[in-house]
Amino acid sequence: MRAALLAGCTVFAAAAAQGQEPLKIGEINSYKAQPAFLEPYRKGMELAVEEINAAGGVDGRKIELVIRDDNANPGDAVRQAEELLSREKVQMLVGGFLSNTGLALSDFAKQKKIAYLAGEPLTDRLTWQGGNRYTFRLRPGTYTQAAMLVPDAAKLNKKRWAVVYPNYEYGQSAAAAFKTLLKAAQPDVEFVAEQATPLGKVDAGSVVQAVADAQPDAIVNMLFGADLSKFVREGNTRGLFKDRAVVSILTGEPEYLDPLKGEAPNGWIVTGYPYASIDTPAHKAFLNAYETKFKDYPRLGSLVGYTMIKSAAAGLAKAKSTDSEKLVDAFEGLEVDMPLGKISFRPQDHQSTMGAFVGQTRNVDGKGEMVDYRYLSGADPKFQPPTAQIEKSRAAQ
Structure with missing residues (x-):
């Protein structure tokens, strides 16, 4: 009887000790290659972890981030992911900035059957043509952001367009989406x-x-x-943008707009993040917490890093388990409160309904600002293909 009682106490003690162990989240990103976005992003993650742990963690377990740099190389990203799983014993993977590294991590997650939440990679292949059960994404992809810009682009009624993009997965995906959607809205475009x-x-x-x-x-x-x-500096010098309309994905994000300073363009139609003038209680609370902690203003990377970790914690809390299958099931339909309002992760494609701001750039006293903006929700069906088309593209994988 005593032996049985001692055995029972031993099991209880082990379970209690297990309950105190942190929940380890493995994060992989291109910190050295893309510091403008990822330094604020890392601060956003840090703020989220601090808030979660100060509130008691997830079911009493603290969140611990284990961070690795992928050198902007898909092969290095996979090697880091393998090390995080085998040595650090992380419960899930998050991160990725460049679309090609995001796709590599997504494929790794599929092979290893480990939940992966991509915060930033924007290619549509991440959730549609190459989507898989284990991969989820926070930010709206290239199709969605293009769909948000195209109505304003079509209103310009310009026939002859030039396209400029970085020649890798994100740029190719963004260019293809914009051309397809603008052609549908304005058939005579060239x-x-x-x-x-x-x-x-x-x-x-x-x-x-x-x-x-x-x-x-x-x-x-x-x-x-x-x-x-x-590109902006050279275009300004040569007068490329004079009396010529410009539509630009990402340019309204402070990490890219601010460095332009006095060269910031006027009147470009952009997606971005007008952090200083978003007048909602939730965003004001985030802004104040971030500025208090870091003595700096947030960039979009800050918001993405913060919301990604809050989403990971919400998924772990809903799953009540670190089992990957249960965690994936929990993420499907998961609702999360973020500084821009409530979002959810769609079961059909694992894409969150986080939206984007669309507005125009304005140079004010030698500093670029985003003005005349509006927030467009990623939950709006007009900013993604029909569900049947999405399901067909995923089923083909």
């Missing part, structure tokens, strides 16, 4: 120039000259980071 540039190595002079030579009425741009800065 794409008279297409400049696909090496990521991080844009030859801005030759790109600007090639676009100018095509004499387009309007330009759609998908460049970001240092490539965007070089």
